[in-house]
Amino acid sequence: MAELPPQAEASSSTTASTASCPAPLVAPEPVLAGKMRVADKWVKPNGPPVGSTFGARLLNSEKDVFEHNAWDHVTLPEDFKMKAQEIMELHRSSPVAEGLRDGYNSKPAHYWDKFYALHEEGFFKDRQWLRLEFPELVACSEADAGPKIVLEVGCGAGNTVFPLLMRNENPDLHIYATDYSARAVEVVKANKMYPRAEHGLGELHASVWDITSKPSSSSSSSSSSRTTTSSVTSPNSSSSTPASASASASSTSAPMTSSSSTTLEQGVSTLSLDREADEGYSLPEGIQPGTVDVISVIFVLSALHPKEWDQAIRNLYTALKPGGLLLIRDYGRHDLAQLRIKKDRLLDPEIPNLYIRGDGTRVYFFEKEELERMLVQSQEGPKEGEEERGVEKKMFEVLQLGEDRRLLVNRKEKKQMYRIWLQVKAKKL
Numbered sequence: 001m002a003e004l005p006p007q008a009e010a011s012s013s014t015t016a017s018t019a020s021c022p023a024p025l026v027a028p029e030p031v032l033a034g035k036m037r038v039a040d041k042w043v044k045p046n047g048p049p050v051g052s053t054f055g056a057r058l059l060n061s062e063k064d065v066f067e068h069n070a071w072d073h074v075t076l077p078e079d080f081k082m083k084a085q086e087i088m089e090l091h092r093s094s095p096v097a098e099g100l101r102d103g104y105n106s107k108p109a110h111y112w113d114k115f116y117a118l119h120e121e122g123f124f125k126d127r128q129w130l131r132l133e134f135p136e137l138v139a140c141s142e143a144d145a146g147p148k149i150v151l152e153v154g155c156g157a158g159n160t161v162f163p164l165l166m167r168n169e170n171p172d173l174h175i176y177a178t179d180y181s182a183r184a185v186e187v188v189k190a191n192k193m194y195p196r197a198e199h200g201l202g203e204l205h206a207s208v209w210d211i212t213s214k215p216s217s218s219s220s221s222s223s224s225s226r227t228t229t230s231s232v233t234s235p236n237s238s239s240s241t242p243a244s245a246s247a248s249a250s251s252t253s254a255p256m257t258s259s260s261s262t263t264l265e266q267g268v269s270t271l272s273l274d275r276e277a278d279e280g281y282s283l284p285e286g287i288q289p290g291t292v293d294v295i296s297v298i299f300v301l302s303a304l305h306p307k308e309w310d311q312a313i314r315n316l317y318t319a320l321k322p323g324g325l326l327l328i329r330d331y332g333r334h335d336l337a338q339l340r341i342k343k344d345r346l347l348d349p350e351i352p353n354l355y356i357r358g359d360g361t362r363v364y365f366f367e368k369e370e371l372e373r374m375l376v377q378s379q380e381g382p383k384e385g386e387e388e389r390g391v392e393k394k395m396f397e398v399l400q401l402g403e404d405r406r407l408l409v410n411r412k413e414k415k416q417m418y419r420i421w422l423q424v425k426a427k428k429l
């Protein structure tokens with residue numbers, strides 16, 4: 001990790017993102033006497049009551065800035081963008097040496113494995129903020145929620161799935177925790193709550209899965225193939241390398257050909273039906289197309305190369321049931337973690353905002369529009385040189401696209417630093 005370890009960043013948002021962005025889509029219900037909901041179990045004794053607004057420490061007057069360590073929903077200063085651009089110009093002037101780029105892009109899982117081997121479960125955090133940011137996730141764990149499937153992608157040490165499982169009251173909740181780092185999956189499986197918490201309700205299934213995987217060409221005519229490939233290469237590279245052998249062994253993949261999409265009905269039939277392997281998908285072990293209620297992807301898309309975004313979204317789309325929700329939280333452009341980066345970390349001068357941390361893991365800093373485009377892009381018109389594609393239909397409706405800005409203050413050194421996170425909620429149409 002160049003500046004901040006990803007887990008530290010992710011978990012720093014544990015506190016920080018209580019300073020939340022837009023209002024939750026499903027407002028937590030107020031507690032009625034005698035009617036405790038699961039959401040109530042997430043509230044710390046001294047925490048805000050259910051239904052109250054989070055992130056309420058607002059800076060109303062500049063002169064108060066050093067009164068607290070952090071402020072919510074801040075407006076960026078006028079010169080912020082200009083200063084950020086100057087730093088990014090420095091990044092551009094000293095990128096990662098050309099000869100090293102493909103190494104980072106071709107085996108990203110290796111670096112995450114090393115990360116988890118080093119940190120084990122030491123950074124496990126009970127994320128209180130999930131209840132507020134993603135009440136839709138928590139709603140799946142209510143006693144009367146009925147059968148629910150939650151898929152957590154890039155689960156790491158289980159910072160999202162264990163808090164959910166721990167408080168779960170739904171006997172029919174199945175949580176699938178996936179990560180392409182086999183080491184992270186081992187950490188999850190080694191947790192004493194795996195596969196069931198002491199209360200015995202619901203079940204957690206952990207497996208290795210690369211969100212960017214797609215069926216290999218050899219599997220393009222067989223929906224039962226379990227081989228996946230991921231073309232993770234830098235734009236300058238002519239070769240494509242499987243991202244993770246272990247991921248290949250545990251994914252379910254199928255091409256999105258007309259025959260398979262017919263059987264999947266609404267699950268994938270909204271995409272063009274005449275495309276071969278590059279339109280295929282790959283799903284984690286045990287997940288059938290069109291069956292997942294909620295997918296959470298927290299600080300994971302930022303670990304991908306932009307070339308992989310399309311396939312990742314296609315896989316997630318395929319897994320979701322119509323009406324299912326995709327929940328994303330990730331690093332925003334000019335977040336403190338980006339501005340702290342010194343030099344020799346920009347992975348490729350042609351791809352601004354994609355960096356390599358000191359430990360070899362990748363990190364991208366998003367603009368809101370990029371995330372939005374990612375969700376609608378696969379549905380749109382013909383690719384260059386193509387005739388009109390078959391049936392085209394919107395894949396997702398974006399319900400929330402928020403920016404969470406928090407000002408951190410070092411009162412001793414009189415420093416002001418801005419954390420910027422993005423949050424998206426999208427519904428599969």
Ligand SMILES: C[S@@+](CC[C@H](N)C(=O)[O-])C[C@H]1O[C@@H](n2cnc3c(N)ncnc32)[C@H](O)[C@@H]1O
Nearest residue numbers: 006010112154155156159180181210211298303
């Ligand atoms: C910054 S960590 C976040 C972990 C966890 N979501 C959290 O918020 O604590 C990024 C995680 O994404 C995983 N990851 C990176 N690329 C991935 C990919 N292509 N497919 C699946 N997981 C991936 C890494 O192994 C790592 O566990």
